[in-house]
Amino acid sequence: MLGKTINEINIGDSASFQKTISETDVYLFAGITGDINPAHLNDVEAKKTIFGERIAHGMLTASLISAVLGVQLPGPGTIYLGQDLKFKAPVKFGDTIKATVKVIEIIKEKNIIKLDTTCTNQEGKVVVEGLAIVMPPKERV
Structure with a gap:
């Protein structure tokens, strides 16, 4: 894999990554981060929330953006400097x-x-949107 340098990137370039979010993903993310909010892990308690069921962590969903930046555009060697996020809709297990x-x-x-960042579900609904600021590699990595 080779990361793109700034001279190889143009306005309008885009890339994407797709993943189905499983219950296992949510439990692993909770274990890694320590975010054990019942909205993600406890079916009984989650039913009492506005969503009526367990949902994935917003930051788990947003982390898929990092996969695109670090692997595809700009790719390996990229330094993630910042990210603004808006969580627009819940992500359910199986989305x-x-x-x-x-x-x-x-x-x-x-x-x-600077890159527009968007996460959509299988229905095309925007679940996360924002703006990323990154530093591409100075040379091919």
Whole structure:
């Protein structure tokens, strides 16, 4: 895998990654992060929430954006500098989430790119949206 340098990236370039979120994914994420909120892990308690069932962690969903940035665009060697996020809808167990990034600004003198970031479910509904700021590799990694 080779990461793209700033000279190989253009406004409008995009990439995506898709994954079906399983119960196992949610439990593993809870164990890694320590976020054991019952909305994610306890069916009885989750039924009392506005969602009426267990849902995936918002940050688990948003982490799929990192997969796109670190593996595809710009790819290996990318440094993640920042991310603004808006959580628009819950992600349920079994939802297939597509994380997409699109280059919207290139600041060559600082070796920085800005990307629109969006996660949609299998119905095309936006569940997460935001803006990422990254530094692509200075040379091919």
